[in-house]
Amino acid sequence: MSYARRALVVAWKDLLVERRSKxxxxxxxxxxxxxxxxxxxxxxxxxxxxxxxxxxxxxxGFILSGLLALGRTFLLERxxxxxxxxxxxxGDKSAIYLGKLAGNLVVMVAVEALVLALFVLFFNIDIxxxxxxxxxxxxxxxxxxxxxxxxxxxxTAHLRARELLFPVLFLPMEVPVLLGTVQATEALFLxxxxxxxxxxxxxxxxxxxxxxxxxILTFDFILEG
Amino acid sequence: xxxxxxxxxxxxxLAAAAFGLYWRRLCRRERALxxxxxxxPGAR
Amino acid sequence: xTRILGxxxxxxxxxxxxxxxxxxxxxxxxxxxxxxMYVHVxxxxxxxxxxxxxxxxxxxxxxKRAEAADRVARACAEVGLLxxxxxxxxGSIWGKPTxxxxxxxxxxxTSVTIVFVIFLGYLLLRGMTEDPERGARxxxxxxxxxxxxxPLVHQSVNWWRTLHQPASMLKAxxxxxxxSILVPVLVNVAAFALLCAYFVVxxxxxxxxxxxxxx
Numbered sequence: 298m299s300y301a302r303r304a305l306v307v308a309w310k311d312l313l314v315e316r317r318s319k320x321x322x323x324x325x326x327x328x329x330x331x332x333x334x335x336x337x338x339x340x341x342x343x344x345x346x347x348x349x350x351x352x353x354x355x356x357x358g359f360i361l362s363g364l365l366a367l368g369r370t371f372l373l374e375r376x377x378x379x380x381x382x383x384x385x386x387x388g389d390k391s392a393i394y395l396g397k398l399a400g401n402l403v404v405m406v407a408v409e410a411l412v413l414a415l416f417v418l419f420f421n422i423d424i425x426x427x428x429x430x431x432x433x434x435x436x437x438x439x440x441x442x443x444x445x446x447x448x449x450x451x452x453t454a455h456l457r458a459r460e461l462l463f464p465v466l467f468l469p470m471e472v473p474v475l476l477g478t479v480q481a482t483e484a485l486f487l488x489x490x491x492x493x494x495x496x497x498x499x500x501x502x503x504x505x506x507x508x509x510x511x512x513i514l515t516f517d518f519i520l521e522g
Numbered sequence: 523x524x525x526x527x528x529x530x531x532x533x534x535x536l537a538a539a540a541f542g543l544y545w546r547r548l549c550r551r552e553r554a555l556x557x558x559x560x561x562x563p564g565a566r
Numbered sequence: 567x568t569r570i571l572g573x574x575x576x577x578x579x580x581x582x583x584x585x586x587x588x589x590x591x592x593x594x595x596x597x598x599x600x601x602x603m604y605v606h607v608x609x610x611x612x613x614x615x616x617x618x619x620x621x622x623x624x625x626x627x628x629x630k631r632a633e634a635a636d637r638v639a640r641a642c643a644e645v646g647l648l649x650x651x652x653x654x655x656x657g658s659i660w661g662k663p664t665x666x667x668x669x670x671x672x673x674x675x676t677s678v679t680i681v682f683v684i685f686l687g688y689l690l691l692r693g694m695t696e697d698p699e700r701g702a703r704x705x706x707x708x709x710x711x712x713x714x715x716x717p718l719v720h721q722s723v724n725w726w727r728t729l730h731q732p733a734s735m736l737k738a739x740x741x742x743x744x745x746s747i748l749v750p751v752l753v754n755v756a757a758f759a760l761l762c763a764y765f766v767v768x769x770x771x772x773x774x775x776x777x778x779x780x781x
Contacts, residue, residue, distance in 0.1 A: 473718035
């Protein structure tokens with residue numbers, strides 16, 4: 298089996314399990330709906346104040362739902378004793394990383410699309426003009442989140458305090474991604490062209506490349522045992 | 523601009539305290555380890 | 567050997583104090599508060615140097631599986647955090663009379679604090695893994711990623727906001743500091759580097775002894 302095919306098999310397996318059980322996705326969608334309520338209740342009905350913090354709220358929503366999704370990446374293998382099966386996969390272990398990453402990306406993008414739609418609906422914002430740029434920013438940002446998250450999920454999977462340690466390691470690492478995406482989203486919401494945020498896009502791209510490369514090169518050492 | 527010597531002294535004292543306490547902690551643990559090893563001579 | 571390094575560091579620190587209080591002039595605009603810079607700047611430079619060693623040591627450990635490299639990386643992370651903490655605290659003390667506030671989300675304070683938190687996570691991870699071999703592997707991965715993240719953090723936070731006076735030592739246009747201030751800073755950088763090396767050597771020795779005691 299080729300490298301790409303092995304990665305695809307892992308992603309396919311995860312998505313199939315997810316499609317049959319709908320464990321993660323259902324809970325995540327419900328969770329993001331609740332987040333919207335919490336934001337609304339915490340900030341009050343003042344429309345102008347909401348509008349000024351909307352990009353930040355959007356990404357807090359993405360990060361929190363991503364945190365839950367990513368933290369579960371290897372839960373299936375651990376709880377059902379499939380860890381050894383994963384280890385026995387032939388060839389370069391980084392294919393497993395890329396497969397898991399792809400599965401996470403699909404789930405995260407699905408949740409993010411729904412959160413974005415709910416934001417548009419609840420907070421009555423017009424983003425039709427900014428949508429292509431927004432898709433690019435969200436895509437780059439999600440890759441940055443998932444690349445580190447998948448790696449750290451494997452790292453914390455065997456630790457006692459993993460629910461605690463995972464966000465503690467993950468959140469500070471994602472500061473560049475969070476800053477870049479929020480700033481770019483804010484500019485796009487205000488109707489600025491994509492060229493106005495090109496420096497942020499470059500930073501996000503650089504972050505993605507660095508995280509992905511580091512993840513591919515080091516994943517082998519994490520999976521060892 | 524006033525001199526604010528108090529802030530200068532506070533900063534230097536704080537730095538000295540941090541380094542001093544860390545140094546003392548290292549020395550203490552070294553000594554504790556050496557004492558533990560001396561207490562069970564068969565270990566080495 | 568360690569003892570010599572310790573005395574060298576002590577001598578360097580004494581020289582640094584003399585330079586900071588007797589040789590360096592009273593700064594014209596800020597007054598004597600500026601003398602805090604002779605702790606603040608060397609501490610942050612040495613801390614980042616230590617994190618560079620964490621990066622190299624982590625790669626060396628994963629590559630060669632040399633436990634010595636892991637011990638150096640671990641010691642450097644701990645000592646680097648100590649120096650970075652001192653730098654943040656003294657910077658805050660300097661900020662109160664100069665900016666009128668203990669804390670502000672200025673670009674470099676923020677990015678340095680984020681780096682502090684990242685490496686705090688490194689030590690936390692080390693403390694929470696029971697199997698030392700596994701802990702070393704995980705920490706090495708985290709150390710590599712954390713060190714690689716430093717330029718990204720600095721660039722992003724820089725674009726996000728800037729209020730700090732521009733770095734006057736590490737800048738493309740060369741050094742813009744007068745020699746009467748630069749020389750004391752450099753003396754203190756050397757002294758702090760010696761102190762850092764002394765702490766690291768001592769910590770590595772301690773880790774070796776701990777390992778022997780467990781074996």
